[in-house]
Amino acid sequence: MSRLDILSLFEQHGILPTPQRIEVAEILLERPQHLSAEQIIERLKQADSRVSKATVYNTLKLFGERGLVRELMVDPERKFYDSTTGPHHHFYNVDNGELVDIPGDQVRFADLPALPDGTERESVEVLIRVRTSR
Ligand SMILES: [Zn+2]
Numbered sequence: 001m002s003r004l005d006i007l008s009l010f011e012q013h014g015i016l017p018t019p020q021r022i023e024v025a026e027i028l029l030e031r032p033q034h035l036s037a038e039q040i041i042e043r044l045k046q047a048d049s050r051v052s053k054a055t056v057y058n059t060l061k062l063f064g065e066r067g068l069v070r071e072l073m074v075d076p077e078r079k080f081y082d083s084t085t086g087p088h089h090h091f092y093n094v095d096n097g098e099l100v101d102i103p104g105d106q107v108r109f110a111d112l113p114a115l116p117d118g119t120e121r122e123s124v125e126v127l128i129r130v131r132t133s134r
Helices: 003-012 019-028 037-046 053-065
Strands: 034-036 070-075 078-082 088-093 099-103 127-130
Touching: 003 019, 019 037, 019 053, 034 037, 037 053, 037 078, 053 078, 070 088
Parallel strands: 088 127
Antiparallel strands: 034 078, 070 078, 088 099
């Protein structure tokens, strides 16, 4: 994704562009992927970046709040940031922590419970936990 595309996405999501935020977005939005904060910090380090860990955490929190990326709570130990924000589901491999996308239309629901009074459905997400076969 070009810097211009990133700046335009920032504008759409009401995010003020700073060099640090652009660096983090360049890594995360490079392709459809799921990265943890630690993985992003590691990639920044490899690129000799000076963005601090605290800035990475704050930036990811902001990106999540503004809907630029999706926060995935798959495991209390690991929060992932998903560059794909449209509706879709996931396989999560509990052995190696790998997340794989499932297109939204590949999961069908025969029946869903009635929603609590006064609410409307925002989204339904499925996480299928898998482990390596033994
Ligand atoms: Zn995903």
